[in-house]
Amino acid sequence: MTNTRRLDASGRTRSPSMADVAHHAGVSAQTVSRVLSGHPNVQPATRDRVLRSVDELGYRMNSAARALSSGRTRTIGVVVLPTVDYSGAAVTHGVESAARRAGYAVNVSTASSLDPAAIAAAMTRLDEQSVEGIVLVVPVPTGTDAVEAIARRIPTVTIDGSRTVSSEVVAIDQFEVGRLATRHLLELGHPTVWHIAGPDEWLDSTGRAAGWRAALDEAGREVPPLLHGDWSPESGYQAGLLLGRIPEASAVFVASDEMAFGAIRALHELGRRVPEDVSVVGVDDIALAAYCSPALTTVAQPFGVIAALAVEHLLRRIDDPSSPPASTDVDASLVIRASTAPFAG
Amino acid sequence: MTNTRRLDASGRTRSPSMADVAHHAGVSAQTVSRVLSGHPNVQPATRDRVLRSVDELGYRMNSAARALSSGRTRTIGVVVLPTVDYSGAAVTHGVESAARRAGYAVNVSTASSLDPAAIAAAMTRLDEQSVEGIVLVVPVPTGTDAVEAIARRIPTVTIDGSRTVSSEVVAIDQFEVGRLATRHLLELGHPTVWHIAGPDEWLDSTGRAAGWRAALDEAGREVPPLLHGDWSPESGYQAGLLLGRIPEASAVFVASDEMAFGAIRALHELGRRVPEDVSVVGVDDIALAAYCSPALTTVAQPFGVIAALAVEHLLRRIDDPSSPPASTDVDASLVIRASTAPFAG
DNA sequence: CCACATGTTGTTACCGATAACAAGCCCGAG
């Protein structure tokens, strides 16, 4: 492949256009377009000639021109938070690879905070890039007009979102996550289970807390006071410093692995052994979970699956805007490691 | 802001164009363009009128059209690997926020592997999106034609790259990282320092190993055999299982925090205490480093700074393509925590 | 009072692709 360059009027180099390829192959630009977009009705010989010219000139399509004339950008946007956390990165990767397989490019936009205005700003930036769909990897509070206004116009899928906005939701059933973790601890004989939750703005967070509460209710156990963190290891540590001082706290369900690391650290410092004195369950199954001491029992979330589903929903809405918004739940699974043990009394 | 929609020929809704705004404001489209791109020579009264119309019609610019006519997409691309690691995510976030501040959008493209062909493919996807610059958050082997061909045409900055390709390089001085960590351990009195390195394809990896070796040489110490991991906690664990069986191994410099977690875990399992029996230093200062047991001594890398610098270099090259490629090194810093202690041997 | 610079706005052409339509060809059915 030779990189032939043309000179434009002002003498600067310019990459070859479709017209150049057409001229080189002795066909019309439209035929080149047809070949490159896989239109069926093109003579094999013509197709070959065009492809050879494309190769010889080193032609690459100008997506801006294609977007302008076809009205389709074949790009989707992803809104993420500026935190460097495992789940966000995992979902972003998953979305990118699913989108790529479907021939879509991905634009990322960071929302500076959870504030609806910040999220709307991030969405607006994507809107200006004319993305055909948006994946929100942020929790979306209900009834925020600015966000809804964009979601009504651009197909939007939320990962961890309220089911009442006009976007679709693909989510792990967080209620089930909470119940799974709590039941596991109850089955080990613990009289009750404490919980270190994430921030209330996150449905992940409130869902897990609700599941935890439900599992305790079902078993007829006392529901201890709730502790709150902000997903950071430090906040888990602070909560752990509290919990560790409560003698009857023998089992803790922590809303994320990172906070669980912090909590375990605090328990160690207070001389409480895990799992002998206190059993701990986390959520996420981050890569380090198995290498914590003790190895962390946790609820694994299939982020790749979530991301792929989100893209699938999005593409359906893009292809058929009249199809109604739908939501999908995905199951999480408990991974039992060494941080949980039977109640020892 | 009202969302007024027009109907096009086929009866579908269409967002307002610049011409619509111009008509609404009683000026020409060119004037609207001037107002929106901040051109100075516009009467304040006219500007206000235009801005009011923009607001009333809910106008958002079509970036495809702008890109096509101006030849500038105001978009940069980022090539990342499909691994969900701390450094990659941190750099990506940093690039996005620096780019956003400069008014650029960000396109991400995942390279399926370290294979030069895969990297070139990821770059080609970005090329087709007409990005104005590329940040490679992957190690780039020297002399790979496909990669170089694109880098010659599109300003490219590599984070962790060989200095011989035609792209610029912004990097932490990994040699210094290795030396810093190793010296710290030697100063604690350890006779020598072992090293668990990352994969050889990464300059991060080889640079750290070289710094480690240099520090040992300077101190006139024996250089023990090198161990290799692949950045994963599991590979650190495997290396730890080896090291833990070597009685005289009292100090280990591990090329990443995640591998260090694995190694520490292995050492625990073999009954070797950290830091009493073995001191461990990692690299990255991930969020969990402080909450490991014991808290991990590590070399912190300023990923945000790196990313901002990379974008700065890129924008300079974009604004002035004739400016020569340059490289910048950034300093890392040692964070001393509890996983290192004086030699007790 | 004129020549000329400067500020403000409009007009026209064009960026590079695709949609819509048209034209020529070859085929089989009537």
Added chain:
DNA sequence: CTCGGGCTTGTTATCGGTAACAACATGTGG
């Protein structure tokens, strides 16, 4: 043999902006 329909290719208009230039008003120095 002719007509209608499918296949293949070309022509033209258009997407929504911006660059380049033109036109006009206003101000300023000689």
